[in-house]
Ligand SMILES: Cc1ncc(C[n+]2csc(CCOP(=O)(O)OP(=O)(O)O)c2C)c(N)n1
């Protein structure tokens with residue numbers, strides 16, 4: 141476990157390592173390198189770093205152009221801005237065109253707390269999931285984020301990666317292998333299957349410790365690939381827990397992981413489903429701990445939902 | 453002269469309130485607050501028609517398109533009585549009217565929610581167009597950053613402002629030559645900004661954005677048939693020597709000895 145570190149930094153540490161062996165790897169940012177983490181890459185490879193200024197549409201468009209002439213661009217901004225303002229260019233110049241552009245959205249969820257609701261990305265998962273050809277990744281901790289760079293590079297085509305500002309402890313190890321599109325089991329239980337993504341996986345692991353002390357044995361499934369979703373493993377694990385399932389995501393309740401999991405279970409009988417997500421409202425300013433509490437996005441919040449489905 | 457002296461005193465007081473607020477919250481953007489400080493003071497304490505009631509539809513409208521400079525604006529909104537002074541220590545805290553970026557839904561006197569750069573300009577153009585369509589006399593003042601002008605939507609809005617002959621609109625560019633990560637001319641050069649604005653159909657004035665003798669006549673000026681742009685040459689972090697023209701103070705918070713030095717240079721006292 142050790143010290144707490146942020147996925148936004150893990151990813152760029154991984155990208156720097158990847159870029160040593162691959163000259164076509166570039167990073168592109170829109171005057172937010174110190175926030176997204178891409179300044180780590182800038183320091184290592186200044187000649188392969190492009191800052192387009194505060195211009196997220198241009199960020200995506202220029203990246204699509206770079207990709208069309210053989211570069212593999214990893215372009216980044218806060219998720220609100222790159223996914224939001226960049227959306228239609230992502231849709232047409234990248235996803236529709238099947239162009240090999242990698243998009244990194246940082247400061248996702250509500251943990252970019254003090255900046256307030258204007259900066260907290262809660263709809264990025266829904267927006268990126270809705271695009272054909274788009275792969276959607278959401279690493280849970282620093283170690284996993286670090287591996288995402290080569291996973292993204294190996295996949296030819298558009299990818300969206302969601303990172304977080306909040307430092308969290310590692311729940312995966314440097315040795316764990318990850319495979320694009322496969323769910324990752326972190327704990328085997330029998331009473332309830334907790335499925336989580338991003339920082340919520342870390343909170344889910346903490347929740348499983350609370351539940352264990354109460355005699356509830358939880359399975360923890362980490363979803364680092366939200367699209368394509370590993371629906372087969374999800375079905376198996378949920379059924380092994382008597383159909384009891386809690387899905388956790390730091391995103392709005394509509395269009396994200398929860399709905400993706402729910403739709404993969406519609407044909408099963410006797411499913412008892414609960415969701416820990418943002419309940420259809422925007423974020424706001426506050427201390428991170430206060431905001432997480434207010435939105436019910438805590439280990440105790442997850443444990444509560446788990447108790448409810450277990451005692452259903 | 454008296455008029456200018458009073459504004460200078462207000463400007464000093466607002467800078468101190470801004471520092472108080474940023475220290476109490478532990479985050480916030482001080483450099484851009486200080487470069488825009490004197491423009492905001494000239495507008496709120498002299499040029500704009502404001503009213504006791506923030507909801508008065510007949511008052512002039514103000515859009516802080518560079519929304520991250522909100523601590524200075526919040527200090528003014530308290531001082532003019534739009535927000536109770538008890539809010540002062542709540543910047544960026546849970547439940548506060550003083551969100552990390554201006555939010556018109558929770559803060560009286562904010563005419564446009566901002567924080568996403570470029571949007572205040574396009575909404576401001578819409579406000580000016582709407583007022584004109586309704587034959588109303590209120591003016592719209594928009595303060596934008598210079599880095600903010602990297603956003604394409606700014607130029608779409610400028611084109612529209614001149615197309616619709618918005619002579620009730622004044623765009624004030626806080627030309628401090630610095631954006632988040634670097635000097636503007638090194639990161640994404642704006643070059644001949646005056647020429648660009650003129651070619652987009654604006655009447656352009658270029659002034660010292662910390663000199664009230666220059667700010668007042670420029671802000672009062674009424675154009676006919678075209679929008680007005682003021683390029684206000686400013687200093688990011690103006691008022692505290694170690695912050696001035698230093699890119700590190702876009703979002704920094706003073707610590708240790710820096711705190712006392714900042715208060716001393718601003719002519720105030722530290723009561724923290
Ligand atoms: C659309 C958008 N992209 C990025 C940001 C992040 N951001 C906040 S302030 C800033 C720099 C702004 O520079 P400038 O407009 O020159 O402001 P000033 O120097 O007056 O502080 C950036 C990139 C944002 N708020 N909105």
Ligand SMILES: [Mg+2]
Nearest residue numbers: 598599630631
């Ligand atoms: Mg600037």
